[in-house]
Amino acid sequence: MIQRNLLSGLLIVGLLSSPAFADPALYERARKEGQVLVYSSFNAAEMVSLKDAFEKKYPGVKVEHLRLAGAKLMQRILAEHQAGRDLADTVLIKGETMHVLGQKGLLARYDPLEDDKNAIDKMFRHPENLWTTVYLAVHSIVYNTRRVTPKDIPRRYTDLLKPQWKDKIGVSTTKYIITYALMDLYGKEKGMDFLKKLAAQNPVARAGGTLIIELVGAGEFDLGFSVNADSVEAVKKRGAPVDWARLDEPSYGDIQATGVLSKARRPNAARLFSSFLVSKEGQQKIADLDNVVVRKDVEPKITLDRSKLRVIDPAEGNRIDYYMGLINDLFVKAN
Structure with missing residues (x-):
């Protein structure tokens, strides 16, 4: 038992010292929360790939996922909030839905690119850090x-x-x-x-x-x-x-963005997951799933000139x- 705990501790220390690793203090807080519940309209099968990559990178933080179409997802979030039963921690949904959630005060301010602000153009980030674009549909x-x-x-x-x-x-x-x-x-x-x-x-x-x-x-x-x-x-x-x-x-591209809900029960795990989605590693994984990602240092696999895209407001x-x-x-x- 002592040997197993020692090995686990050494593994975590090694992960925390990795240069590609998110804020070590954030990960430690997220690990104590244990899991994150993600509401999204992202393809369920493809989310498994993201889930596995995240859990491999951040042992001890499990990803639970609920998928619904955009309008139904917003209705569920609003209904849970009105009932005082906010369940989701973070969302990955279209920009129009994010806008409505932000107006209703249901999104917390968080900048997952705090140390890497130039990686994603300003047009893909909310000016008050309520959401950050992950990819374009x-x-x-x-x-x-x-x-x-x-x-x-x-x-x-x-x-x-x-x-x-x-x-x-x-x-x-x-x-x-x-x-x-x-x-x-x-x-x-x-x-x-x-x-x-x-x-x-x-x-x-x-x-x-x-x-x-x-x-x-x-x-x-x-x-x-x-x-x-x-x-x-x-x-x-x-x-x-x-x-x-x-x-x-x-x-035209429909913004698909990540954001942390203001009533998240596991806010640190939510922030960690959002950060992963816009990290170079996360964006590469999403690009491998044939999505048009927005990080400047990750090329989408789809043959498309991103400079000619217009973004839906x-x-x-x-x-x-x-x-x-x-x-x-x-x-x-x-x-």
């Missing part, structure tokens, strides 16, 4: 590689309006924020005109970007809109005949009901 168009010839792959969003795609498009109702992106790209009037013309193409609405991708792979549709590029890569790895369109016009979270209503009126009620 890039909106795109998915196509069936067996049914869409190279010359017909969409190069612009407006290519979806070509007569050949009538009745052959699937639309994700959960990617409602794309309506903001299109009105930002084309202007409000032209953006709305595009959306109305797209609705006239008789697309089939389904709840979920991954579902749309899988249906495109199964031949249910030739094209799918809007979906995340990293989700297409994941489905493609499983052997589905799908790929995503590399557009000639700007693509998290403040649009205040208008979630408006954008959800647009998608519903244009594509759901019409069906």
Whole structure:
């Protein structure tokens, strides 16, 4: 027993002395808390990879994970808070949801890049350190590689309006924020005109970007809109005949950020996990999962020019009901 405790102590001392290790005092406090509960919309299977990497780096701090879609996740956090039963310690969710949580005072100030501020551009960090971007979910168009010839792959969003795609498009109702992106790209009037013309193409609405991708792979549709590029890569790895369109016009990225909840029961473990997500090691692990990470010293595996990406303003979270209503009126009620 004495020998085992000695070896354990030597291991911890060795870890704490590592130059790539987070604040030793923070880790020691987190280890006493024992675990961290993460709420996120991150792919559950991929979270296992992050969990294993974190637990290997920080022995004694276990990761528990609850995955829900963005809107449902926010509803759960708000409901638990109103009931006085705040359970989650930290979150990894989209920027619009982070914005709403911050406005409601549910996020604690924490800068996981305190000693490495230049690693991630200021545009990806909250000015008051309520959240830090981990990666970008890039909106795109998915196509069936067996049914869409190279010359017909969409190069612009407006290519979806070509007569050949009538009745052959699937639309994700959960990617409602794309309506903001299109009105930002084309202007409000032209953006709305595009959306109305797209609705006239008789697309089939389904709840979920991954579902749309899988249906495109199964031949249910030739094209799918809007979906995340990293989700297409994941489905493609499983052997589905799908790929995503590399557009000639700007693509939009949805911020996926980490933050510590103000009522976290294990605040130190929450801070440690958030720090890991934006560390070079954590970002490399996330990049290996085909996500578009934001650290300057880590290159995403997806072939994408990050300098040409436009970022969806998290403040649009205040208008979630408006954008959800647009998608519903244009594509759901019409069906």
